[in-house]
Every structure is written in structure tokens, then in C-alpha cells.
Amino acid sequence: MSAWSVDLRGRIGELTLDVRFESSAAVTALIGPNGAGKSTLLRVLAGAALPIEGRVRIAGEPMIDTAQRLALPAEQRRVGYLPQGLALFPHLSVLQNVAFGCSDLSTARRLLERVGCAALESRAPAQLSGGEAQRVALARALATEPHALLLDEPLAALDVAHRRTLRAFLAELLAERARPTLLVSHDARDVRALAGHAVVLERGRVVQQGTLAELERAPATEFVAELLGAV
Amino acid sequence: MTPPLRFSAALGGLLLALLLLPIATLVLTSSPAAIARGLAHPLAGQALWLSARTTLLSLLIVIALGTPLALWLARARGRTSALLQAAVELPIVLPPAVLGLALLLAFGRRGPFGPALESIGIALPFSTAAVVLAQTIVCAPFYVQAARVGLQAIDPDLVLVARTLGASRRGAFLRVTLPLAMPALLTGAALAWARALGEFGATLLFAGSLPGRTQTLPLAIYGALESDVDAARAIALVLCGVAFILLTLLRALAARKAP
Numbered sequence: 001m002s003a004w005s006v007d008l009r010g011r012i013g014e015l016t017l018d019v020r021f022e023s024s025a026a027v028t029a030l031i032g033p034n035g036a037g038k039s040t041l042l043r044v045l046a047g048a049a050l051p052i053e054g055r056v057r058i059a060g061e062p063m064i065d066t067a068q069r070l071a072l073p074a075e076q077r078r079v080g081y082l083p084q085g086l087a088l089f090p091h092l093s094v095l096q097n098v099a100f101g102c103s104d105l106s107t108a109r110r111l112l113e114r115v116g117c118a119a120l121e122s123r124a125p126a127q128l129s130g131g132e133a134q135r136v137a138l139a140r141a142l143a144t145e146p147h148a149l150l151l152d153e154p155l156a157a158l159d160v161a162h163r164r165t166l167r168a169f170l171a172e173l174l175a176e177r178a179r180p181t182l183l184v185s186h187d188a189r190d191v192r193a194l195a196g197h198a199v200v201l202e203r204g205r206v207v208q209q210g211t212l213a214e215l216e217r218a219p220a221t222e223f224v225a226e227l228l229g230a231v
Numbered sequence: 232m233t234p235p236l237r238f239s240a241a242l243g244g245l246l247l248a249l250l251l252l253p254i255a256t257l258v259l260t261s262s263p264a265a266i267a268r269g270l271a272h273p274l275a276g277q278a279l280w281l282s283a284r285t286t287l288l289s290l291l292i293v294i295a296l297g298t299p300l301a302l303w304l305a306r307a308r309g310r311t312s313a314l315l316q317a318a319v320e321l322p323i324v325l326p327p328a329v330l331g332l333a334l335l336l337a338f339g340r341r342g343p344f345g346p347a348l349e350s351i352g353i354a355l356p357f358s359t360a361a362v363v364l365a366q367t368i369v370c371a372p373f374y375v376q377a378a379r380v381g382l383q384a385i386d387p388d389l390v391l392v393a394r395t396l397g398a399s400r401r402g403a404f405l406r407v408t409l410p411l412a413m414p415a416l417l418t419g420a421a422l423a424w425a426r427a428l429g430e431f432g433a434t435l436l437f438a439g440s441l442p443g444r445t446q447t448l449p450l451a452i453y454g455a456l457e458s459d460v461d462a463a464r465a466i467a468l469v470l471c472g473v474a475f476i477l478l479t480l481l482r483a484l485a486a487r488k489a490p
Contacts, residue, residue: 048391074394075402081395087388091410100406101396144396 003180010052025197032201046081047074080146086137088125095121101144111139149181269465278451289366301378331436361438366427374423381415
């Protein structure tokens with residue numbers, strides 16, 4: 001059974017999305033240049049109401065099937081979503097953020113401890129450093145025990161040292177419990193460390209997909225060659 | 232102070248004096264006894280009560296209908312949205328007398344909607360309902376505009392994340408959108424209420440100035456001026472006090488909004 005089975009078409013603003021891919025890997029990397037449609041695709045998968053047609057199955061569960069008039073609302077998808085800007089609720093404390101979806105403070109506290117942010121629970125999101133905010137947002141996404149994860153550049157905006165620590169931590173966290181994860185990244189090191197399969201998106205279309213070894217052996221575009229050859 | 236700055240201060244000070252002198256005169260030349268006498272005037276009490284009732288009702292109508300409109304405008308894109316926004320802002324730039332005349336022509340006895348309303352027993356012109364309608368129209372843009380700007384500033388990912396965490400559409404609105412937009416909504420409501428309270432021109436043309444029925448505070452000032460200057464002054468002072476409280480509230484809100 002595929003972790004991700006995606007077949008979508010649609011025009012969203014300036015972007016024409018035409019995406020087809022399947023992946024059985026626990027973690028699938030979604031890579032591509034800026035403006036390729038990666039974040040838009042993640043929003044569609046998370047449940048944003050955007051004009052789109054086609055089918056999406058996550059771990060075999062149908063999420064979207066426009067032919068059957070199915071578009072599961074976001075709250076029923078059980079998909080954890082970590083957007084690029086993190087979207088921590090600015091009016092709530094760190095603890096309230098993490099407990100937003102589980103309304104169980106002990107679960108929220110346990111997760112904050114797990115991500116190493118237990119001491120920050122009463123802080124406002126604005127008072128967190130980049131790395132702390134990233135960890136808190138991750139804890140919040142995990143609090144509802146989602147069946148799948150959508151991570152939009154979870155390691156962006158971090159300095160090299162923090163990036164390395166958080167990458168190791170994320171790898172550990174993702175290995176802890178296998179659940180389909182789609183990870184957007186611009187960094188070959190993240191892709192190598194975390195993902196088994198990669199899907200390359202350019203101008204709204206999938207231009208290549210496969211294991212990292214396959215991509216390295218025969219990069220389909222300049223972008224792929226440059227990204228994977230960079231390290 | 233450098234010479235150019237001194238020059239700016241001198242010119243700016245002149246304008247500031249023009250802004251404040253009349254109000255200062257109004258406040259400083261009133262004695263407590265004269266105010267008490269003025270407020271005891273029958274017109275003052277009636278107008279105060281009428282203004283309180285009508286402005287509160289207009290504000291409630293504007294919030295109930297204006298919040299959904301602002302939500303819609305905040306999400307709309309393209310040319311239609313620009314046209315809708317211009318339509319909403321129209322009452323801000325149109326002279327109130329024009330609005331009053333337009334209301335009279337539309338809902339008056341011989342207007343296109345007059346006979347239909349009359350057939351179900353409603354005669355709008357020169358009624359308290361006409362006061363509310365005039366206030367609603369002139370004050371709605373202030374609320375809708377502030378609410379739209381506030382709602383547009385909210386990152387759509389905040390709402391989407393809330394939904395993925397299990398919140399329904401309504402739940403995400405109540406727990407995320409509404410609290411984040413609240414300073415903007417309150418600012419808009421305060422501005423709209425101030426505008427409704429000060430409404431004069433459209434009300435005079437469409438509703439007239441009937442004591443107890445359509446004579447609101449600004450119309451009562453105008454009415455009392457001929458017979459009892461103390462009453463006019465007392466009513467004006469009441470409006471000044473309300474304006475001062477609103478201004479303080481707005482500044483507090485703005486300060487809270489700024490990080």
C-alpha cells in the first residue's frame with residue numbers, strides 16, 4: 001500500500017498544478033525550486049479549500065476524490081501540518097498551542113518535554129528563538145497523533161549548528177513511529193538524512209521521482225543535479 | 232530645535248490651535264450649573280435616550296452584517312473585489328446630504344420601494360427606523376473597512392493549522408480568527424459608533440428632527456441653539472465627553488496591537 005498516492009490538477013492563482021506521484025517510503029522528500037508549487041501542494045493535502053481536481057490517498061485512506069465528490073475537511077484528515085512560517089497561534093502560550101488539538105495538558109506537557117521545550121510552556125510564541133519555535137510547532141503537530149505528517153521546510157531559518165541538532169532529532173522522531181511523511185526541503189543534507197524517496201516538482205509538475213540513488217545517477221533536470229551534487 | 236524644525240512647529244502649532252481652540256472654549260466657558268440646567272432641558276434627555284438607542288441598534292446591525300461582508304471581502308480577489316470595496320467605501324466620500332436625499336428618494340412615498348413598504352404598514356421617512364437606517368449606512372464603511380484589513384492580516388496557515396488540529400470551520404473562526412481580529416473589530420466598531428453618534432445631514436433630510444422620535448443629539452444641538460444656548464452647550468459637552476472616551480479607547484487598542 002502506498003503511503004502517498006497523489007493525482008491532482010488545478011489552477012491556483014498564477015500556478016498550474018499537475019501532480020502525479022506514488023511513494024511507499026516512510027518519508028518522502030518533496031523538492032523543487034521556489035515557486036514550483038510545493039507549499040501549495042502541501043496546503044491542498046492538509047485540507048485547504050483550493051480549486052483542484054483529482055484523487056489523493058494517504059496510507060490507503062481516500063482524502064480527495066473529486067469524481068466521487070469527496071474532499072474530506074481538514075479536521076477529519078488526521079494529517080499533521082507544519083507550515084513554512086510555523087503558524088504558531090500568537091495569542092496563545094506555548095502550552096496552549098501544543099494543547100490546541102488534544103485539549104489534554106498532560107499530553108501537551110509530555111510532548112514539550114520530548115522536544116526539549118518543557119521550560120518554555122508559559123511563553124508567548126513571539127518570545128521563542130527560531131529553533132524553539134520549530135520544536136514547539138512540531139510538538140503541536142504531533143499532539144493529535146496524526147496518521148500522516150506534512151512538513152514544509154521544518155529545518156529552514158536555522159543556523160548550521162541548530163540545523164544539525166534538529167535534523168538528528170527529527171530523524172529520531174520520524175523513525176520512532178512510522179507514519180507517512182511528506183517533507184519539503186531545499187537542502188540535500190536534510191533529504192539524505194531523512195527521506196528514502198524524493199519527488200521533484202518544477203512549475204507545478206513532477207519532473208522526476210525515485211530513490212535518492214536513482215536521482216543522483218540520472219538527474220532529470222539541472223535543478224536536481226545541482227541540489228544533489230552540492231554536497 | 233533646528234531652524235527648519237522650528238518653522239514646522241510654528242505652522243503645525245497654528246493648525247493645532249485651530250483644532251483645539253473651539254473645543255477648549257466650549258469646555259472652559261461652561262459652568263457646572265449651566266450644564267446641569269442644560270441637561271434638564273426636555274430636548275436633551277429625549278435626544279440622549281434616542282441617540283443611545285438608535286446608535287446601539289445601528290452598530291449591532293453593522294456588526295452582524297458587516298463582519299460576514301468583511302470576511303468575504305478579505306478573501307475576494309481581482310476586479311470584483313476592488314469594485315465591492317469601492318462600493319462599501321462610497322458613503323465615506325459622499326456628502327451626508329446626498330445620502331439623505333438618496334434615502335428619501337428610494338424609500339419615500341413616491342420612491343420605488345415606498346409603496347411596497349407602505350402596503351405592509353411601514354412608512355420609513357421621518358420615523359425612528361429612518362434614523363437607524365441613515366446611521367447604519369454612514370457608519371458601516373468604517374467598521375467593514377477596519378474589519379477587512381484586520382482579517383486580511385491573519386495568516387491563512389493559522390486557520391488551516393487549526394483545522395488540521397481538529398477544529399471545525401466554526402471552531403477555527405472562534406478560537407483563532409476572532410481573537411486575532413478582535414483589536415481591528417473593536418477599532419472599527421468604535422469608529423463606526425462615533426460616526427453614527429455624530430450623524431446629522433442624512434438624518435435631517437431622511438428622518439427630520441422630531442423631538443423624541445428622530446431628533447438625535449446632533450440635531451438637538453441645532454434645535455436648541457435657537458431657544459436655549461445652555462441646552463445646546465450641555466448636549467455638545469456630552470458628545471465631547473463620549474468622543475474623548477472613544478479616542479482614549481482607540482489609542483489603547485492601537486497600543487495593544489503594536490508589538
